[in-house]
Amino acid sequence: MANATLNQKSSFNSKGELQLPVSEFRSWISKEPKARFPPENGRYHLYVSYACPWAHRTLIVRALKGLESVVPVTVVHPVLNSAETWRFAAGCDDIQGENMRSDPLHPNFRHIRELYRLAEPGYIGRCSVPVLWDSGEETVVSNESSEIIRMLNREFGEFVNAEGDEIDLYPEELRPQIDQVNDWIKAGMAKTQAAYSTAVKMLFECLDRVEEHLTSTPGPYYFGSSVTEVDVRLYVTIIRFDTVYGHLFKANMKTIRHDYPHIHKWLRNLYWNHEAFRKTTNFEHIKKGYYRSMTFLNPEAIVPEGPIPDILPLTC
Ligand SMILES: N[C@@H](CCC(=O)N[C@@H](CS)C(=O)NCC(=O)O)C(=O)O
Numbered sequence: 001m002a003n004a005t006l007n008q009k010s011s012f013n014s015k016g017e018l019q020l021p022v023s024e025f026r027s028w029i030s031k032e033p034k035a036r037f038p039p040e041n042g043r044y045h046l047y048v049s050y051a052c053p054w055a056h057r058t059l060i061v062r063a064l065k066g067l068e069s070v071v072p073v074t075v076v077h078p079v080l081n082s083a084e085t086w087r088f089a090a091g092c093d094d095i096q097g098e099n100m101r102s103d104p105l106h107p108n109f110r111h112i113r114e115l116y117r118l119a120e121p122g123y124i125g126r127c128s129v130p131v132l133w134d135s136g137e138e139t140v141v142s143n144e145s146s147e148i149i150r151m152l153n154r155e156f157g158e159f160v161n162a163e164g165d166e167i168d169l170y171p172e173e174l175r176p177q178i179d180q181v182n183d184w185i186k187a188g189m190a191k192t193q194a195a196y197s198t199a200v201k202m203l204f205e206c207l208d209r210v211e212e213h214l215t216s217t218p219g220p221y222y223f224g225s226s227v228t229e230v231d232v233r234l235y236v237t238i239i240r241f242d243t244v245y246g247h248l249f250k251a252n253m254k255t256i257r258h259d260y261p262h263i264h265k266w267l268r269n270l271y272w273n274h275e276a277f278r279k280t281t282n283f284e285h286i287k288k289g290y291y292r293s294m295t296f297l298n299p300e301a302i303v304p305e306g307p308i309p310d311i312l313p314l315t316c
Helices: 053-064 112-119 145-154 162-166 172-184 193-215 229-238 241-248 261-273 283-293
Strands: 044-048 073-075 131-134 139-142
Touching: 044 053, 053 145, 053 229, 112 131, 112 139, 139 145, 145 229, 172 229, 193 261, 229 241, 229 261, 241 283
Parallel strands: 044 073
Antiparallel strands: 044 131, 131 139
């Protein structure tokens, strides 16, 4: 299953297959006694882009757990300039969005790169989002979404709201199945015809598997009656599918809305019936983010008008 990273310059191996870099900041917020980063109200800050699927995961989990006021968020401008890295909003931007603003913690910062360099002077690695920032130590706790969502799910017990408390996205009894699905939700993108043909076929085989699975479960979630990490991780890819991946990455063997009725129903249920999914999905940022940033795939930076609507209603 493809999750396409929003990068100006992705790394490819000699066969033209995408190579995903490893995230460099991997500390944990933990409620263990004496933890370096204990859960605290207002201490941590999330820096995200609505365009980025990995950052989107963290926004959904933060909302599902009711942690919006505990872990504030700043949304960057959706168009990535790889030389300068993600930039904070400026007053004159033509694109708006909730929580899109200048950095409230470092008002003189213009780019995400400055956070990384404050955390590690001389840092020359990748300056990706999401960033989970610790305003206590002025450092990056983590820039790995799969780990940030586990921290938000598990470590903020005393701060989550009543609804969030009912939700465990990684419950003990489902862990083997969740790990198995996570294993094949991998990034895909290619630079040669052969690598593309292999990747695109694999991608649609994965979608076929998801469709088949959803045909045989009562739903409305991937594993039945409770939302899990798998719903979050699949959602951020599938919501971008018809609007971006099908066109920009030529993943056009089928569309979600026309060819996968069970995935389509599962997707629309999450979007229309759950604020945590709907509120964190900003189609303008997603489309402008991908089509204007990935100019090596879309040199004129033209943003397509369709599909219209971005997502179909619940009943159609
Ligand atoms: N492994 C990271 C990947 C995050 C990632 O690749 N983010 C992209 C946007 S979708 C990014 O910030 N790219 C900027 C860059 O590489 O310069 C995670 O899951 O958190």
